[in-house]
Amino acid sequence: MKTTSIGKSVEGRDIYLTVLAKDKAAVDKYQKVTHPAMLNDPKKLQADIKSGAFGDYQVPIWLNNIHPNEAPGVDAIMNYFKSMALDKSMTYDTVLPNGKKSKTTLNIDDALEHVFFLFVYTDNPDGRVHTTRSNAEDFDLNRDNSYQTQPETRSVTEQIAKWSPLSFLDMHGFDANFLIEPSTPPHNPNVEYDLLIDHMVEQAKAMGEAGIANTKYNYYHILYEEHRKTAKDPNYVSKGTASGWDDASAAYTAAFAMYHGAMGHTMETPESNEESTKALYYSSAAATKYVAGKKEELFLNQLKIFERGVDNIDDRAVDHYLVNAKNEEIGRPRQGNQNFFPEYYVLPVDKNIQKNVLETYKMVEYFLRNGVKIERSTKAVTVNGKTYPAGSFIVNMHQANRGLANLVLYDGIDVSLIMK
Known part of the structure; x- marks a missing residue:
């Protein structure tokens, strides 16, 4: 574990990032070997992984909060950090395809063989102190990731580029129906959407099922899926959001992370209470289990995004x-x-x-x-x-x-x- 300040807020407070991995060597290899190879020669890295020549490696999962007055997000990240640091395993409920609950266990040592974590408890420490959505300049940082006018967004986006996380979970509130991205159209044409969307939907489903199975909530919805159902059946009436929640703009943190090859999820819980904190906490566990279980498939897919860039391919x-x-x-x-x-x-x-x-x-x-x-x-x-x-x-x-x-x-x- 290593905690550092990645920058200062408007009022001079530190923005903290904690890296948690199985050991220092895992992080060193990612920063010095894996990440440079991802950006410079993703095609060769894919071949080396498939052949086994690349050896052992881990991929990053980033947990993030940007609106600190949406307190369950900050609390869930802190609680999840404690569990990953101190516990041997987590056992929690999930929902099977037949609709029945089932117990599942996340062995943390096993997970850390495949992933490591980046915890940014909040991008906005001034808002945390003042209990506000905005920063000290009265600016919504979750509208600033494109232009990066504020010191907080400059610090955080620089770190997103430094790590290129495979999975990015941005924790928010409040939506009455427990909302999880991917988003509705319009989508931005600069994102390799075809490579991201299937895995994003799968991960969102895993997170949503865990979120409702371990709380009082009985419903979650994935925006992309609600739009798809509505487009397919004009008579379908969504209980959640089926339009008007797009990722055409990179202003939003999770959407911005997609430009670095991340499965970027904004998550909106229903309430400011312990149940919503638990929903985000268990969603994080499900996201971890999903990435750890499909690490090679997901990482090779991320490398295909970078390969298209290096070859400047416009895939139809x-x-x-x-x-x-x-x-x-x-x-x-x-x-x-x-x-x-x-x-x-x-x-x-x-x-x-x-x-x-x-x-x-x-x-x-x-x-x-x-x-x-x-x-x-x-x-x-x-x-x-x-x-x-x-x-x-x-x-x-x-x-x-x-x-x-x-x-x-x-x-x-x-x-x-x-x-x-």
Whole structure:
């Protein structure tokens, strides 16, 4: 176990992150070997894992809270940290496909052979002190992960890039019907949605079943599934949320984590009480058991996301999930191009063609903080009659985090038109 401060809040309080693993060597291998290989040569890493040449490895699960006045989230993370640190096992109820309850046990030593944990008890320590949703600047941090205007979001998003967690659980309240992402459409075209969605739904179901089996609650709903049922059957009436809860924006922490290959889940519990704390606690146990039991399959899938980035592949399988308000497939907005993603972006800093040099340097700093690789030209280059002077910054889109880079730099989509 190691707890560090990853940054300071507006009022100068520490934002704490605790790493919990079976030993220091497991974390060192991930940081020094596994993660660099994920970003630089994900295809080779897949081959080495399949052949057994890569040997033993663990993958990270991140537990997070961003609205500290939604207190069950903070409490559940602390309680789960204590269990993973001190207990030998956890036995809890879950629900079988036939609807009957069943006991299941999470052996913690066994789990730590496959996963390690990243606990951020709250992104917003000032809000924790003042019992507020917002930070000390009266800003909702869960709307700031894209722009990163606040010191808290800059600190946390930098760590998401540093770790690329496989599973990201963001703990919130309050929704009367116990809500778990993945989300309803519209989805963002920069996410490799086809590679994430099936496992996200499976993990959400495991979390929801554990959450209701060990509490007074008798219902949970997965937004994506409720929308899918409604689209399939116009007469279906959802008891939860079937529309209007999308991940088209990366402003939300769990949605932002998806750009780093994470199964990103926002979870909303019904109440501010011990039952909701328990729902998040046992959901975390189910998420852990799911990842530990499918570690290789899930990790290889995450590596495919990074492989598409390195090869700059625009896989048409994503198009199926990008729909309009009539649930008609619209796909990625390629605007006549074969590839939705360009080969590169150029960010010039020569004052003759760049009207705001300072903002260009700020953008470069943003990218480096978020794990996007930046190159710089050593001589002037002319493309299609336009000359880019030496010293221009180049965002080569053949890289693992190209989805995030494109999210920031492309023209974007008009969601109001999609939702008509």
